Amino acid sequence: MISEHLVWIILGCMLAAYLLAITGIPVYLRRESLTGDALSHAIFPGVVVAVLISGGQQGWVTYLSGIIVGSFALFLIQTIHQKTLIPKDGATGIVLILFFAVGLLLMGRLQRSGIPLWGVQHVLLGKAATLLPSDVFALAVLSALGSVVFFLVQKWIWIEAFDSKFALHSGLPKNTYELLLSAWTALVLTATIQILGAVLSAAMLITPAALGHFLSNNPKKLTLITLVSACIAAVLAGFISASLPSMSTGALTVIMLFMLSFPFFIFHPTKGILMKWVARKQEARRWQDENTLKQLLNQTKIPLFSIKNPSLQRLAKHSFVRLNPQGKWELSPKGLEEAERIVRKHRLWETFLHKRLMLPVGSVHENAELMEHLLDDEAEERLALDLNHPSADPHQSPIPPRK
Amino acid sequence: MTFLILATAGLLAVQAALGGSFLVLRRSAMLTDAMAHSLLPGLVVGYLFSGSRSGPEVIFFAAVSSFLSAYLIDFLNKFAGIWFEASTGFVFTSLFSIGIVLTTALGGNIDLDADCILYGELLYVPFRYSSTQSWYDLLPLPLWNQIWVSFAWAIFLFFKWKQLKIWAFDEGFCRNAEIQHHSIRRSTLVLTSMSIVVGFDAFGAVLVVGFFILPAATAWLISKTYKSMLLNSIVFGVGSIALGYVLALAFDWEPGPSMVCVAGLNFMIAALRYRQKKSGSGFRPTH
Numbered sequence: 001m002i003s004e005h006l007v008w009i010i011l012g013c014m015l016a017a018y019l020l021a022i023t024g025i026p027v028y029l030r031r032e033s034l035t036g037d038a039l040s041h042a043i044f045p046g047v048v049v050a051v052l053i054s055g056g057q058q059g060w061v062t063y064l065s066g067i068i069v070g071s072f073a074l075f076l077i078q079t080i081h082q083k084t085l086i087p088k089d090g091a092t093g094i095v096l097i098l099f100f101a102v103g104l105l106l107m108g109r110l111q112r113s114g115i116p117l118w119g120v121q122h123v124l125l126g127k128a129a130t131l132l133p134s135d136v137f138a139l140a141v142l143s144a145l146g147s148v149v150f151f152l153v154q155k156w157i158w159i160e161a162f163d164s165k166f167a168l169h170s171g172l173p174k175n176t177y178e179l180l181l182s183a184w185t186a187l188v189l190t191a192t193i194q195i196l197g198a199v200l201s202a203a204m205l206i207t208p209a210a211l212g213h214f215l216s217n218n219p220k221k222l223t224l225i226t227l228v229s230a231c232i233a234a235v236l237a238g239f240i241s242a243s244l245p246s247m248s249t250g251a252l253t254v255i256m257l258f259m260l261s262f263p264f265f266i267f268h269p270t271k272g273i274l275m276k277w278v279a280r281k282q283e284a285r286r287w288q289d290e291n292t293l294k295q296l297l298n299q300t301k302i303p304l305f306s307i308k309n310p311s312l313q314r315l316a317k318h319s320f321v322r323l324n325p326q327g328k329w330e331l332s333p334k335g336l337e338e339a340e341r342i343v344r345k346h347r348l349w350e351t352f353l354h355k356r357l358m359l360p361v362g363s364v365h366e367n368a369e370l371m372e373h374l375l376d377d378e379a380e381e382r383l384a385l386d387l388n389h390p391s392a393d394p395h396q397s398p399i400p401p402r403k
Numbered sequence: 404m405t406f407l408i409l410a411t412a413g414l415l416a417v418q419a420a421l422g423g424s425f426l427v428l429r430r431s432a433m434l435t436d437a438m439a440h441s442l443l444p445g446l447v448v449g450y451l452f453s454g455s456r457s458g459p460e461v462i463f464f465a466a467v468s469s470f471l472s473a474y475l476i477d478f479l480n481k482f483a484g485i486w487f488e489a490s491t492g493f494v495f496t497s498l499f500s501i502g503i504v505l506t507t508a509l510g511g512n513i514d515l516d517a518d519c520i521l522y523g524e525l526l527y528v529p530f531r532y533s534s535t536q537s538w539y540d541l542l543p544l545p546l547w548n549q550i551w552v553s554f555a556w557a558i559f560l561f562f563k564w565k566q567l568k569i570w571a572f573d574e575g576f577c578r579n580a581e582i583q584h585h586s587i588r589r590s591t592l593v594l595t596s597m598s599i600v601v602g603f604d605a606f607g608a609v610l611v612v613g614f615f616i617l618p619a620a621t622a623w624l625i626s627k628t629y630k631s632m633l634l635n636s637i638v639f640g641v642g643s644i645a646l647g648y649v650l651a652l653a654f655d656w657e658p659g660p661s662m663v664c665v666a667g668l669n670f671m672i673a674a675l676r677y678r679q680k681k682s683g684s685g686f687r688p689t690h
Contacts, residue, residue, distance in 0.1 A: 247507050
């Protein structure tokens with residue numbers, strides 16, 4: 001089932017993904033993700049001209065024109081952003097669409113004149129099936145070069161990403177660095193655009209680095225996750241497209257990356273959207289439960305004390321409250337202790353606001369309603385110490401002693 | 404015939420100038436590019452339902468998918484803490500890939516090639532009628548679509564003009580003034596996604612994205628007030644459409660890219676003539 005040709009395709013996709021991922025780390029960390037997208041579209045006129053000159057062979061002509069046009073596009077983005085008040089993303093969009101339209105105009109005009117442009121139509125969607133061993137070889141050379149340079153200059157990449165002003169002071173030639181990075185990015189995109197397509201190369205540039213950064217702030221781990229996830233996605237996509245030959249390998253790679261990274265964005269134990277939502281929900285419940293305990297302690301009769309009240313159900317499960325023989329809710333000894341703890345925090349804070357911050361008695365209650373949920377035991381102890389263990393709050397209600 | 408093409412494109416330019424001004428001022432210009440890419444899965448789903456490449460179902464699903472992408476970008480940015488530009492890049496490329504794979508999964512049935520995505524069918528616009536044998540046949544279908552969406556924009560602007568103006572300039576102030584800036588942003592994005600889809604259906608992605616960004620940015624450079632920025636961007640948009648079309652006829656170019664190039668040239672001239680201190684034109688909204 002897996003022919004020799006397919007091995008070349010999988011290898012080519014993996015190398016392209018690796019190359020884009022390793023280039024994407026500095027691009028992403030400099031917060032220029034969309035520049036990658038702009039660049040992959042903006043080099044289009046360069047590719048058209050190169051195809052016109054070389055007759056469709058990917059070679060140094062293509063790479064050179066990609067570098068020239070790409071660097072010019074990045075220079076324009078910078079200049080527009082600095083010289084006018086257009087924000088960075090506006091400038092990016094302007095250059096992207098203008099260059100792409102120029103490329104389309106050029107391509108349409110040449111095609112109408114009967115000049116054949118082999119391979120130009122693959123720039124949009126990519127065509128991995130046309131990979132030749134020579135293309136794979138070129139990708140391998142670029143990947144090796146990229147890796148060596150990356151590991152040689154990685155110190156600067158981290159410093160520059162973390163604090164570009166500090167990098168400037170510690171001797172980074174900023175202009176040279178930016179020029180080299182943009183030329184390299186343009187070269188990498190030119191090399192991969194005909195395999196994966198403009199949009200999909202931009203995706204492979206950003207997504208692995210975004211996943212790496214989401215999962216770790218440690219440079220080594222970030223690099224490892226970025227590169228490994230890109231390679232896994234490319235190999236998986238390669239094998240899927242082995243059984244479904246009509247599928248675009250590039251699009252499958254991006255979908256694999258999506259399926260690798262999206263669950264992390266949702267289910268990550270501390271940073272995931274779901275976990276954050278659950279944590280917020282739990283916090284809200286804790287506040288509600290603590291308020292219920294307080295109300296029970298004060299014997300305030302509130303109609304919501306029905307048997308179905310979810311807060312009471314939760315408290316009963318942890319045996320803070322129980323039903324007495326008359327069918328009414330009452331505090332268990334454990335619940336009483338907990339309720340007194342909250343009331344103590346509330347009243348200590350009221351005393352603090354009144355005595356130390358000189359707030360009038362009438363305006364201390366609202367703030368204490370919030371702080372009773374936020375004070376931890378240590379802060380409570382220090383408050384009591386600071387106020388000489390008061391026995392009553394500003395409203396002359398007794399402060400329960402600490403158990 | 405020429406009149407019908409220009410009228411349809413002109414209405415698109417007006418909508419794009421309005422929507423683009425808000426998005427460029429709110430630093431979300433690349434969002435239009437993202438939304439134009441991520442309508443693809445919706446297009447395929449709509450095609451599955453209706454069996455044609457342009458119909459109400461297609462437009463509905465494509466608009467939903469394009470709006471959802473904007474929503475998802477904001478969502479990931481806000482709740483997972485992913486940088487806005489990375490979140491934009493992640494979401495639209497993923498949706499675009501899903502669209503491509505869905506297209507190939509349907510086999511060669513769906514008429515969706517690169518040219519079609521890029522150029523649309525600009526020259527076919529005057530020939531696409533609803534064929535219901537009623538008054539709806541008076542104008543071509545794409546022109547009707549443009550009219551309805553322009554109408555929606557007009558209503559929105561009429562009722563929410565003040566809030567929109569404040570939102571475009573100062574989101575922080577909206578919070579203090581108790582203006583529902585989330586719902587204003589959402590409504591703007593809904594209308595934007597409708598414009599993008601209807602424009603894409605008639606003219607292809609390049610023209611739509613170009614006209615959302617370029618005239619608005621040009622107008623921003625030369626205008627002194629917000630109202631004049633909107634008016635200028637409409638003038639530039641419609642002007643570029645007309646000039647681009649004439650040039651395309653004269654030199655045998657593709658009309659869509661030619662219109663975008665004219666708009667881009669227009670921007671470049673404005674940017675070159677722009678002097679930040681001397682003229683005092685242009686205004687800077689806060690973050």
